[in-house]
């Protein structure tokens with residue numbers, strides 16, 4: 025699902041993460057790509073506009089261009105804003121009174137009857153709700169009543185139906201009376217839908233609401249719906265005051281954008297999503313997980329968060345200053361190695377990165393081994409030696425460290441050589457910087 029948004033969105037995101045610097049034109053290009061991806065997915069234009077505006081606002085507000093890893097920061101902003109559009113936090117759903125009454129509404133074929141049964145099974149399992157009554161209030165199509173009965177039997181819950189009558193008001197009233205007198209825990213009313221809104225249907229639903237006094241009124245929206253579903257939902261919301269929506273058929277290759285737009289436009293939270301025809305194919309809706317899925321970011325965000333958690337910002341700034349001044353020593357290197365290790369191996373870090381980044385596993389593995397080796401050797405040095413690498417040329421010190429670390433002279437020399445080269449590169453970098461080719465404030469220093 026969402027593959028269509030996915031591929032385009034992921035390309036935009038990939039573009040962003042690869043940049044070490046973000047220029048204004050980059051931001052325009054990336055937001056344009058995101059905009060196209062959303063419009064292609066049939067997300068409502070108003071929603072897209074507001075989404076793009078809030079991204080731009082944040083990018084400017086956080087002075088992203090001046091930060092370290094601006095591309096990754098941008099990905100983070102996109103994810104946060106998408107999560108916001110989708111409702112931000114998961115909508116808690118708790119059966120807190122008896123009988124708890126849920127009314128299912130929506131157009132015909134959207135998935136009301138199927139979702140009625142799914143909800144019953146879900147709540148029985150997750151919230152230990154035992155005595156459940158499904159009410160067949162879609163009375164105009166005998167097949168619809170039969171469908172509800174057969175689903176109720178399949179999941180082994182009670183149902184209330186009256187095939188002989190088309191008096192919806194009476195059926196609902198009798199069902200609710202039964203629920204109170206027989207102490208049901210949960211009642212779910214499956215109402216009738218039409219192919220489009222009509223006044224008679226709306227009036228009927230308003231009456232059902234006043235008779236049943238439901239605790240929740242869900243609007244069931246098919247992910248396959250086009251933009252028209254927004255008008256339908258608006259009318260349902262005006263007449264019934266919806267408490268939530270359920271988006272069905274998200275397992276299909278539906279675009280989903282229109283149904284998802286309902287959340288933002290009407291401020292009606294998405295509570296559940298349907299992900300298949302089977303009874304168990306229903307999940308609570310998590311805006312953040314959905315955003316991640318749409319962005320196809322894999323675990324990149326958790327990696328960024330982890331890195332933020334682990335890497336002490338003050339420390340890294342101090343380190344950068346030291347590098348610039350040519351004061352970087354082996355103790356600093358050890359510190360750096362430890363920080364990388366806290367996040368995980370280089371291999372793991374590379375794997376976390378999104379897109380089709382080709383990772384040369386043997387290379388990454390070798391690099392990881394080297395990091396480990398360096399850490400071991402540096403750990404065998406005294407603090408004085410780490411701070412003053414010149415001491416390391418001393419033969420007896422060298423011998424002591426090699427013995428203490430259990431590594432070979434070759435490995436020891438490799439570390440010393442690489443460290444020397446590292447320092448040389450830092451010096452070059454720093455000279456360029458002082459020559460005005462590099463402005464440390466671009467790095468937030």
Ligand SMILES: Nc1nc2c(ncn2[C@@H]2O[C@H](COP(=O)(O)OP(=O)(O)O)[C@@H](O)[C@H]2O)c(=O)[nH]1
Nearest residue numbers: 132133134135136137138272273298299300301
């Ligand atoms: N793939 C898929 N099909 C679904 C889902 N929810 C419902 N359906 C199918 O959609 C069709 C219409 O569902 P139904 O519950 O009868 O809709 P109603 O007219 O609103 O009651 C049925 O064939 C269902 O099996 C879903 O989440 N995924």
Ligand SMILES: [Mg+2]
Nearest residue numbers: 136137162168
């Ligand atoms: Mg039905």
